[in-house]
Amino acid sequence: MMNESVQEKQSKELEDILIDIRKDVEEASLLAAEVSDKFSVISKEIQGLSKVFTKAFKDQRAGQIVKIAGFAVNLLGKGVSLVKEEYELMKLLPKKQALAANKKTIIFHHLNSLESKLPRFKKLLSEEANRDFSKIFRKEFEEIHGKDCCSAFEMYTFSLYLYDVCFFMTKEFEAWENSKHNSDLPKPLKHNSLSKIIDEVLAPSGLKDLFKDGKKTGSMYLFSKYDGLLGSIFVNVHANAVLPKEKEKLRIWDQANFIALTSILNQVNSFYEDDDQNPNINWISRNVFFKEIKNILKMKSAFIEYSKYIFFGVGLLSLVITQSLVFSLILSLFVTPFIFGMDKMLSYLNRERTFFQVKSLSETIFGFILQIASLGTLWYAKKQYMKKEDNYRQYFLTLGQRITL
Structure with missing residues (x-):
């Protein structure tokens, strides 16, 4: 002492x-x-x-x-x-x-x-x-x-x-x-100071070594007392996973920072799940930043997120037309990836279009057909997914300023 x-x-x-x-x-x-x-x-x-x-x-x-x-x-x-x-x-x-x-x-x-x-x-x-x-x-x-x-x-x-x-x-x-x-x-910002302290003093060999073999040290005690320590790790993982310029247009689920965050979250989560009754470990489940990021990273790939809506729309439309549940389900299985793929192609053409280029009439008509075929669920799926991406961006824009002792 x-x-x-x-x-x-x-x-x-x-x-x-x-x-x-x-x-x-x-x-x-x-x-x-x-x-x-x-x-x-x-x-x-x-x-x-x-x-x-x-x-x-x-x-x-x-x-x-x-x-x-x-x-x-x-x-x-x-x-x-x-x-x-x-x-x-x-x-x-x-x-x-x-x-x-x-x-x-x-x-x-x-x-x-x-x-x-x-x-x-x-x-x-x-x-x-x-x-x-x-x-x-x-x-x-x-x-x-x-x-x-x-x-x-x-x-x-x-x-x-x-x-x-x-x-x-x-x-x-x-x-x-x-x-x-x-x-x-x-x-x-404070999170930069905290990150330096983690790297140089509290966990110089990484988090995995800190939690290894049920070690109980002052470092572990401090992590349990100050939420900002774990929060600063998430901030810096996100900030340091930078995309090359040519890949900046990837959906968030495919971006390097999302992948890196998912990896570190799974690593931290595994420490907790392996010994969730240990008072030196179970503080993880109460860490405010761990809970927030676990929730924000629930987003899946665009295909999975879109498909659950498109599948419902296509299935409902075909059921109304054919009156056959089995046929509607089979048709939805084939049509859903087609609609997603075509929409992705239209989105790519729209991104690559210069300021002076005008969208062609055929693109507009084709996009309208995709919306009808999905009963508008394609539009809704896109809206919901973009909302999740915006929430992700906004969260990490302000996270660094929220890190405290």
Whole structure:
């Protein structure tokens, strides 16, 4: 168990850093409020950590410091959402350059200060993460080591994220000094920090090794306590499975990120199914991101999704005409894939058509015939499938910003 005096010392050290950074960010925000909107998401990220740190440290001021810093950064995003025109942006450039000249040095100082302390915080987390409790019950481990384990994790996570924020700010300042409106760096988000911690500390050999042979470690305990850890894995699997340009038009079910997500979901699900009574494992079924993604990935291939509707439409139409159930079922089996294939061909022609090309009359008539033959279920199937694809896209557009501790 970590000595209390060591914990207090580490907490005080981080609090001192936050006091300095809070003051400088707050001052910078007063100047930057009119010149850049790239910091609004960062503000929410920092504020989201305020409650966590209020609980993590005995000194309640730590949480207040983070909250104030988050509020200050939020000012950076005010008043600029309508600033889109190049002319108006150019008018803001001198203010950006003045801010960069005034604050770049101190932000660099904080960057270096955090960089020097991160290895110590990382070592502290590593010790807690590798702590084995195979010979004791989880409840006993939680009573003895739970608080230290969580404090070490939260301290390193926030310090690492704060480092990323400072690094991002320095690159923005450099871009402004070079007469650019912003840098090409993406805004730092918590899920990126969590992913780095997973790869370097909590599960450096992968999830499979973490769950291997019923291992019980501090890492496993942290995964069970923080939903965002598993959530960040899903975010990065989706982001890193990038399609080549020529394959971007594939249906989502055929895309690399869907396939990769399905693979990691099945892997995680297998851990749970193999030992669903184990309290060190069954947290998976309660993880909010696991449940959401399991639901969003229920989508099947376009052929399967379309066929269940088309089969019904064709069968019903042929039953009305022939009055024979057996004949209608047999006809539906043959006609359904034909209608799907023809619609896919029409869709391909439509995608490949240039802006100046007009759809031919024969394509329009043929498409109309397919709709009649399916009693309109082709249109309905397409609508339902596109809705599922849109839900998939929208979910992953916002997932990264929802990842918290």
